[in-house]
Amino acid sequence: MGSAKGAAVGAQGTAMMSAGFALSPAVGSRAACRFLLAWGLLALPCSAAVVPVSDVAGLRAAMQGAQAGDEIVLAAGLYDVDGNLNASAPGTAALPIAVRAAEPRSVLIRFGGFGGLVEGFRVSGSHWRFAGLDVEGACALDENCEHAFHLFGNADATVLRNNVLRDFNAQVKSNGGSVAGVFVFPDDVLIERNTLHDTRARDTANPVTKLDVVGGRRWIVRANTIHDFQKGAGDNISYGAFLKGNSRDGLFERNLVRCARFTSGGIRIGLSFGGGGTGAQFCEEGSCVTEHQNGSLRNNIIMDCSDVGIYINRGAGTRVMHNTLYATAGIDVRFPTSTADVRNNLLGGAIRDRDGATSTRSGNLAGVTPTQFAAWFADASAADFRLLDGTAFVNQGAAAPQVTDDFCGTARVDGALDIGAIEYVPAPACLTTVGGGRLAVIFANGFE
Numbered sequence: 196m197g198s199a200k201g202a203a204v205g206a207q208g209t210a211m212m213s214a215g216f217a218l219s220p221a222v223g224s225r226a227a228c229r230f231l232l233a234w235g236l237l238a239l240p241c242s243a244a245v246v247p248v249s250d251v252a253g254l255r256a257a258m259q260g261a262q263a264g265d266e267i268v269l270a271a272g273l274y275d276v277d278g279n280l281n282a283s284a285p286g287t288a289a290l291p292i293a294v295r296a297a298e299p300r301s302v303l304i305r306f307g308g309f310g311g312l313v314e315g316f317r318v319s320g321s322h323w324r325f326a327g328l329d330v331e332g333a334c335a336l337d338e339n340c341e342h343a344f345h346l347f348g349n350a351d352a353t354v355l356r357n358n359v360l361r362d363f364n365a366q367v368k369s370n371g372g373s374v375a376g377v378f379v380f381p382d383d384v385l386i387e388r389n390t391l392h393d394t395r396a397r398d399t400a401n402p403v404t405k406l407d408v409v410g411g412r413r414w415i416v417r418a419n420t421i422h423d424f425q426k427g428a429g430d431n432i433s434y435g436a437f438l439k440g441n442s443r444d445g446l447f448e449r450n451l452v453r454c455a456r457f458t459s460g461g462i463r464i465g466l467s468f469g470g471g472g473t474g475a476q477f478c479e480e481g482s483c484v485t486e487h488q489n490g491s492l493r494n495n496i497i498m499d500c501s502d503v504g505i506y507i508n509r510g511a512g513t514r515v516m517h518n519t520l521y522a523t524a525g526i527d528v529r530f531p532t533s534t535a536d537v538r539n540n541l542l543g544g545a546i547r548d549r550d551g552a553t554s555t556r557s558g559n560l561a562g563v564t565p566t567q568f569a570a571w572f573a574d575a576s577a578a579d580f581r582l583l584d585g586t587a588f589v590n591q592g593a594a595a596p597q598v599t600d601d602f603c604g605t606a607r608v609d610g611a612l613d614i615g616a617i618e619y620v621p622a623p624a625c626l627t628t629v630g631g632g633r634l635a636v637i638f639a640n641g642f643e
Contacts, residue, residue, distance in 0.1 A: 243290055247297075251276050254294075258282055263322070264290035271301035277309040279317050286322030288352065299327035299357060306343070307334035314345040315363070318381075319372060324354040332362040337427075338399040341365060348372030350381040359390045364399060365407040366391045370440070370477065380410035380442075380479055388631060390420045391436075396460060400429030404470065409440030410479040416446065418604075418631025422453040425461040432462045435497075437470035439486040439508070441479040447492045449602050449616075451578065451630040454500035454523075465497040465523060469508025469533075485511045485532045493517050494602045494616045496627055498578060503527045504542070507535055507552070515540060517598050519616040521568060521575050525561065528552040539592040541615030543568070558593030560614050580617055580627045588614035603632035 243264025246257045251274050257267045261284045286292040294316075296302040306313045313334060316325065325344070332340035343360040346353055346369040360366035371380045391405040403426035408414060416436060426433040435452040438445040447466050454463035469486035486509040493516045497504035504523030507513050513535040515526060525544025528535045531551035539558040540546070546561050548554050565576075571588075573581040582589075592612030600606050602616040603625035613619050617627065625632025 250274070255280060258284075258294070260284075261292050263287050263292065266293045266295070269294070269296050269302045269328070271296070271298060272303075274302065274304045275308055276304060276306050278311065279306070279314050282316055282318040282323045282350075283320045285320045285349070286352075288322060291322040291324050291352070291354070292320070293324045293326065294328070295325070296327035300329065300359075302327070303329045303331060305331045305333050307332050307340045310335070311339065313340045313342065313363070314368075315343040316345070318344060318346045318350040318353055319348045321349050321351040322353075323350070324356070325358060326354075326356045327358065329359045330361075330366075337364065337397045338401050341401070342368045344368070346370075346381045346384065348374050348379055348381070350384070352383045352385075353381060354385045354387070355389055356385070356387045357389065360405075361390075361392050362394055364397055364401050365404050367406045367408075369407070369411055370409040371479070380412075380440075382412045382414075384411065384414045386414070386416045386419060388418045390422075390630075392420075392422045392456075393424050393458075395458060396425040396427035397433075398427045400426075402426075402471075403433040404437060405434070406436035407434075407470075408436075408438045408442060408445075409473055409477055410442050411438070411440075412443045412445075414438055414442070414445045416448070416450060418449045420451045420453075420630040422451075422456040423458045424454070424463060425458060427461065430462075432464070432471065432502075434464045434467055434470055434506075435500075437467035437506075438490065439468065439470045439483070440473045440477055441483050441485060441488070443479075443488045443490075445487060445490045447490075448494050449604065449631045450495045450497075451627065452495065452497040452500075452504070453578065454498065454504075456499065462502050463500050464502045464506050465500045465504040465520075466492055466495060467506040467508060468492075468510035468513055469506065469529075472508060483509065485509050488512055490514070491516070491597070493598050494600070495519075496521070496578065496580070496602060496616050498522055498575075500524070503544070507533050509533055510535065514538075514597065516595050517592075517601065517612075517614075517616055518542070519580065519602075520544065522565070528554045538595050539598070539612060539614050541588055558591070558595070558612075558614060560588055560591070578628045582619050585613070585619055589619050602627060 249270040330343040334340035421435040452465045468490045489512045491514045498521045500523040504520040505526040507528040515537045520542035529549040533552035535554040568575040573579045590611035601618040
């Protein structure tokens with residue numbers, strides 16, 4: 196650094212210190228930190244900050260000014276948002292950007308009360324994490340309340356955990372976006388332990404799917420509770436969740452899907468690779484000859500769907516293993532590019548290959564009647580799968596080395612696999628009324 200330039204920087208640095216700025220990035224203000232970085236006086240990034248917010252203006256400003264490592268903490272209360280909230284700054288794997296409630300279940304973020312199209316949190320930066328939030332759609336017209344979260348472009352490694360998202364057409368939507376002239380899709384997203392539901396039918400012909408993902412790779416959808424979704428207009432077809440659009444390496448595991456818990460009506464489908472299909476212009480690499488490649492559905496409980504519980508639409512190399520389906524039409528594998536390994540599933544309804552699809556099957560117990568479910572479990576109709584009589588399925592499964600645990604997260608270690616989502620020997624310690632299980636005794640009579 197030249198002497199004149201060094202003197203100027205030194206003079207400005209002294210002035211900033213006299214104004215109350217410290218040179219340390221750990222304690223200094225961001226203005227000081229950025230100044231020092233700009234002049235090469237710091238080798239490390241400016242420190243992350245815990246940013247407390249208590250109103251919409253503060254939340255919006257914190258998100259707009261966010262930098263890697265920030266933790267934006269919302270005080271308890273109602274946040275009635277006019278418009279959407281943008282999450283565009285990039286975090287990093289080591290320094291993600293977090294938005295969370297100070298206390299889970301204490302924050303309600305409401306979108307749509309001021310009119311206009313709602314996309315909620317518009318996430319285009321990488322490594323954002325959202326936790327402990329209640330997010331509600333409150334549009335006068337259902338067609339306007341599209342999403343609680345819309346991920347696109349560079350929204351890699353987003354994490355949604357322990358949120359309640361209700362009354363949107365697609366609570367979580369993801370698709371491609373143009374970044375420096377290249378169309379890219381969010382990858383490596385984790386959706387975990389959230390509740391996604393609607394309080395009534397959506398009065399719209401727009402797509403109604405609680406998790407609607409087009410493109411992207413290595414998504415994990417784990418231990419969520421998804422219930423009550425109905426498309427009230429158009430074709431009346433709705434889905435709990437799907438990954439499609441030539442997406443790849445997706446995983447649905449340990450989710451509880453109750454298509455019709457409190458409401459009924461319409462055509463409701465549980466989990467899907469492929470959904471209803473995708474226009475080629477929206478797909479990764481401009482092609483949806485396959486809607487999904489190398490996907491896994493395992494250890495899910497899916498209930499009360501007026502159509503199939505699991506739908507594979509142009510899903511190549513799909514693994515459908517150790518799921519329990521109650522009161523659904525079963526499992527459909529459809530169209531010539533669909534191939535599936537269907538193994539150790541316990542279900543009412545049938546397993547079908549349709550329209551040129553092919554599957555291999557082993558260890559499944561299909562066509563189970565409501566009377567059999569009632570005899571085998573404490574109350575399957577209420578998602579209570581505590582064991583009464585496991586003779587037909589305990590220790591009766593085929594080998595499935597890719598499935599090492601069950602719905603509760605309990606290791607399948609006794610060497611003799613149980614058919615369905617739950618491994619009863621040794622006894623797991625969870626109940627099945629929430630995604631991923633709730634700690635409790637699994638046997639109806641208390642025996643362990």
